[in-house]
Amino acid sequence: EDQVTQSPEALRLQEGESSSLNCSYTVSGLRGLFWYRQDPGKGPEFLFTLYSAGEEKEKERLKATLTKKESFLHITAPKPEDSATYLCAVQGGLNYGGSQGNLIFGKGTKLSVKP
Amino acid sequence: GAVVSQHPSWVICKSGTSVKIECRSLDFQATTMFWYRQFPKQSLMLMATSNEGSKATYEQGVEKDKFLINHASLTLSTLTVTSAHPEDSSFYICSAKPISGTSGRADTQYFGPGTRLTVL
Numbered sequence: 001e002d003q004v005t006q007s008p009e010a011l012r013l014q015e016g017e018s019s020s021l022n023c024s025y026t027v028s029g030l031r032g033l034f035w036y037r038q039d040p041g042k043g044p045e046f047l048f049t050l051y052s053a054g055e056e057k058e059k060e061r062l063k064a065t066l067t068k069k070e071s072f073l074h075i076t077a078p079k080p081e082d083s084a085t086y087l088c089a090v091q092g093g094l095n096y097g098g099s100q101g102n103l104i105f106g107k108g109t110k111l112s113v114k115p
Numbered sequence: 116g117a118v119v120s121q122h123p124s125w126v127i128c129k130s131g132t133s134v135k136i137e138c139r140s141l142d143f144q145a146t147t148m149f150w151y152r153q154f155p156k157q158s159l160m161l162m163a164t165s166n167e168g169s170k171a172t173y174e175q176g177v178e179k180d181k182f183l184i185n186h187a188s189l190t191l192s193t194l195t196v197t198s199a200h201p202e203d204s205s206f207y208i209c210s211a212k213p214i215s216g217t218s219g220r221a222d223t224q225y226f227g228p229g230t231r232l233t234v235l
Contacts (some may be wrong), residue, residue, distance in 0.1 A: 032222060043119075043208045043226035044159070087159070102149070103224060105158040 002027040002092050006106035013078055013113050021073040021109045023088030033071050034103065035064050036087040044087055047073075078113045085110045117219025118142050119211050121227035128199055129235055136194045136230045138209030143218040144189035145211035150182075152205045153229075159208065165192040189214070199234045206231050 005024045013019055025033065032051055036044035048057040050066040057064045061082065063074040073086055089103040118141040128134050138148055146167045151159040163184050164172040171184035181203075183195040192211075196203055208229040213219035 034223070036226070041206075041229070041231070043121075043210075043229045046117075046223055046225060049220070049223060089159075102161055102164065103159075107156075107158045 002090070002104055004088055004090055004104050004106035006086075006088050006109050008109060009107070010110045011112070013075075013111070015079055015113055015115050016077045018074070018076045018078070020075070021086055021111070023071040023073070023106055024069060025071070025088075025090045026069075027090045027092040027104070029092055031091040033066055034089045034091070035062075035071070035073055036089065038085045038087055038108065040085075047086075075111070078111075080113045080115050083111055083113045116142055117213060117223075117225040119209065119225050119227040121209055121230050123230060124228060125231040125233075127233045127235065130200050131198055133195055133197045134199055134232060136196075136207055136209075136232075138192045138194070138211070138227055140190045140211045140213070140225075143211070143213040145213055146189060147212045148186060148192040149210045149212075149224060150184060150192075150194050151208045151210070153208060154205055162194075196232065199232070201234045204232055204234045 003026050007022045032049050034049050035047040038044045048064040053068045055066050061076050065072045085108040087108045089105045091103055120139045122137045148165040150162045153159050161174050162177045165184045165186040167186045167189055173179050186192040206229050210224040210226045213221055215221040
């Protein structure tokens with residue numbers, strides 16, 4: 001069964017303290033791995049899409065990397081405004097779940113950055 | 116670019132009533148929209164895939180007659196929760212995939228801000 005597991009569930013950092021969030025996945029025929037940011041009471045905001053092992057994407061203090069089994073979201077010198085829940089999702093093969101390669105989400109990592 | 120809106124942002128209703136939630140893509144067109152629900156500290160769970168001009172595809176365990184989905188145009192999908200009960204209280208979020216050539220990436224789901232439904 002296709003699965004997405006994110007760790008840790010929660011992460012507390014001091015401002016400027018760099019760290020990484022992990023997303024492990026098992027999926028039949030990865031078509032894409034997506035990172036989203038979700039603020040409390042809001043919908044997810046798109047950050048990155050990764051398609052193949054070795055691929056990297058960057059945006060401001062965030063950098064996403066992908067291997068055949070997992071993805072990392074690296075946060076460099078975080079600021080309090082980076083506090084949010086970060087969601088990882090994978091899109092598998094066409095036949096998953098009877099629907100056309102829909103997204104499977106992990107439970108997210110709640111990041112808190114203290115000033 | 117690739118902005119999705121939802122209305123209302125929150126709603127409180129009595130048990131047994133029906134509630135309609137609208138999802139609009141504001142600056143792109145979408146043949147496919149998705150409806151999710153999210154419980155506190157839980158992941159997003161896909162309820163159904165909404166296809167413009169055709170019937171929605173529901174995930175296993177989601178009652179078609181309870182959660183009515185209509186995708187009448189390339190920019191609007193609606194979710195109606197019929198005969199709502201307290202256990203239907205949740206955060207409902209829609210997403211949309213842009214058509215190639217419009218704003219946003221065609222392989223990416225863009226999410227609305229969500230609707231908080233509370234059934235008394």
